[in-house]
Every structure is written in C-alpha cells, then in structure tokens.
Amino acid sequence: MLELHSHTTYSDGTLTPSELVEAAVNAGVCALAITDHDTMNGWDEAFTAAKPHNLEIVPGLELSTVHNDCSLHILGFYPDAQKLREPLRDRIEGRKRRSQEMVAKLAELGYPIDLPQLGEGMAPGRPHIATALVKAGYFQSSREAFDILLGDDKPAYVHYEKFSIVEGITLLRSCGAVPVWAHPYLFRGGKVEQVLKELVAAGLMGVEVYHPNHSPKEINNLKKLCDEYGLLMTGGSDYHGPNSDSVSPERHSLNMLHVPLELLAPIKQAAESLR
Structure with a gap:
C-alpha cells in the first residue's frame, strides 16, 4: 500500500531512515514517502536501505509555513534536491532560532534545559x-510537557518565523515539488473550505485526504473539495515511530490507513509537469 507521510530522526521521528524502511517493509508498504520537517537529509539512507526490499521511496518533505498566525504544513513530493537545498538551510536555521527562544522561555519559567545537539541538516523542534x-x-511524558508548556499558545510556545503559504508553495513548485496541504483538519487558523481557496490561488496541487486525525465525514468532504478544485489526493499515517507521544494522543502506525497505491501515479505525473 501507499504511505505518503512519515518522519525520521532527521526531524521529529524516533526511527532512523533505515529503521523506518524496515518498519515499512514489515507493515506491507509498497511505496514510502520520507517527509521530514524542512529537510531532505534522510533520503539517501532511505534509498540505500530500501533497495534490497524492492520498496519504492518517494522523496519528499513537510514544509513549515505560517497562515493567519498559525502553523500550516505543506507536503512537497519529488522536489529537485539541488534547487531546494539552499532555501531549506534558511528554514532549518529558523527552526534553530525558534528552539533557542523556547529554551530561553523555559528557563525563565523555571525549567532550565540544554537544547539537544542534533547532527548536520537535522531540524530541531518541540518534540x-x-x-x-x-x-x-x-515531566513524566512528552505529552505532559506539550500540554503544560509547549503546546500552541502555552507559556513556552514560540511561533514559527513568518513564511507565508504563497512563499512556501511558490518555493516548492519552483523546485519541481508537488505541493500538498498536510492534515487540513488539524489547522487551527480558519475553516478548511476558506483556507483551501487561498491555497489553491497560491498554486496548491493536492490535499492530504487520508490522515489518522480525519474523521470519515471529514475525509468525504475533502474528497468532494478535491473533485471541485481538480486537486490530487494523498494520504499517510504521519508516522513518527514508536513511543512518539509528543505527536498525537492516538497511536499512528505505518499502513494503518491502507491508502491505495494508484494515488501515486497522478502525483508523479504532476511532478513531471513541473520540470
């Protein structure tokens, strides 16, 4: 089956790219997208690990933008890595500055910690x-830390640096990537229908219809909206690995949604149209 949303230790996942590939193979995944936050650095390891298993790796990322003062994530599939690498360095530096600001706030609140040291090209975040x-x-768990200090509008929260949906979508398309709105019903900055209009006007090409946090009713509504606007449909578990309670109260598991593999071909065709 198709898995178009997953994370590794290069952003906020708990598995290395090699471990993620092994888990995907064991879960029956046929095509796996690596979509780390604002970085492509897990691709090479994933490609190498996938070869013996005949697992198709879909190169991607999850780009952080800001809309209506809220974080809005856009998945990008099949980007030209050479064109995108330099702009992403700026995004990663912004993530580092944001993390440092949150650590400073935590110290003021009486929770001093050292900012974790990550490898080159790795994007730090709240997890x-x-x-x-x-x-x-x-705290006893990461979820507790989010609920009390790190969640949206909690005492230690710091907004992402301004990077609009227009800037994000334009960047992705200019680098040959197919831009797809990630988990629309998790966005807190407006109604899905209104925000989608703005995203389409900016050049959005697809919507993540299938996601563990989307109800059957929401999935059906997104399908109708995709038909209305002529948008691609994607889906994935938003897998961050085992023991990743900082991401969601629900346990997301690979291939849990059984997204049909036939959704991948139109995405590839769209990527070709951008070349």
Missing part, C-alpha cells in the same frame, strides 16, 4: 525539547 524536559525530570 526534541519535550524529550529534554522529560529527561531533566520535569
């Missing part, structure tokens, strides 16, 4: 900070 808070003994 890393939550893990550090747990290791320091302040």
Whole structure:
C-alpha cells in the first residue's frame, strides 16, 4: 500500500531512515514517502536501505509555513534536491532560532534545559525539547510537557518565523515539488473550505485526504473539495515511530490507513509537469 507521510530522526521521528524502511517493509508498504520537517537529509539512507526490499521511496518533505498566525504544513513530493537545498538551510536555521527562544522561555519559567545537539541538516523542534524536559525530570511524558508548556499558545510556545503559504508553495513548485496541504483538519487558523481557496490561488496541487486525525465525514468532504478544485489526493499515517507521544494522543502506525497505491501515479505525473 501507499504511505505518503512519515518522519525520521532527521526531524521529529524516533526511527532512523533505515529503521523506518524496515518498519515499512514489515507493515506491507509498497511505496514510502520520507517527509521530514524542512529537510531532505534522510533520503539517501532511505534509498540505500530500501533497495534490497524492492520498496519504492518517494522523496519528499513537510514544509513549515505560517497562515493567519498559525502553523500550516505543506507536503512537497519529488522536489529537485539541488534547487531546494539552499532555501531549506534558511528554514532549518529558523527552526534553530525558534528552539533557542523556547529554551530561553523555559528557563525563565523555571525549567532550565540544554537544547539537544542534533547532527548536520537535522531540524530541531518541540518534540526534541519535550524529550529534554522529560529527561531533566520535569515531566513524566512528552505529552505532559506539550500540554503544560509547549503546546500552541502555552507559556513556552514560540511561533514559527513568518513564511507565508504563497512563499512556501511558490518555493516548492519552483523546485519541481508537488505541493500538498498536510492534515487540513488539524489547522487551527480558519475553516478548511476558506483556507483551501487561498491555497489553491497560491498554486496548491493536492490535499492530504487520508490522515489518522480525519474523521470519515471529514475525509468525504475533502474528497468532494478535491473533485471541485481538480486537486490530487494523498494520504499517510504521519508516522513518527514508536513511543512518539509528543505527536498525537492516538497511536499512528505505518499502513494503518491502507491508502491505495494508484494515488501515486497522478502525483508523479504532476511532478513531471513541473520540470
């Protein structure tokens, strides 16, 4: 089956790209997208690990943008890595600055921690900070740290640096990537129908219809909207690995949605049209 949304240790996942590939193979996945936050650095390891298993790797990423003062994530599939690498360095540096601001806020609130040291090209985020808070003994779980300090509008929360949906979609398309709105019903900055109009006007090409946090009613509505606007449909578990309670109260597992493999061919065709 098709799995078009997953994360590794290069962003906020708990599995290395090789471990993720092994887990995907065991779960019966036929095509796996690596969509780390604002980085492509897990691709090479995933490609190498997938070869013996005949698992197709879909190169991608999850780009962080800001809309209506809320974080809005856009998946990008099949980008030209050479064109996108330099712009992503700026995004990663922005993530580092944001993390440092949150660590400073935590210190002021009486929760001093050291910002985790990550490897080159790895994007720090709130899950890393939550893990550090747990290791320091302040909380029993990352979920507790999010609920009390790190969640949206909680005392230690820091907004993403401004990077609009127009800038994000334009960047992805200019680098040959197919832009897809990730988990629309998790967005808190407006009604899906209205925001989708704005995204389509900016050049959006698809919507993540199938997601663990989408209800059957929401999935059906997204399907209708895709038909109305002529958008591609994608789906994935948004898998972050085992023991990743900082992501969602629900346990997301690979291939849990059984997304049909035939959704991949139109995405490939759309990517070709951008070349």
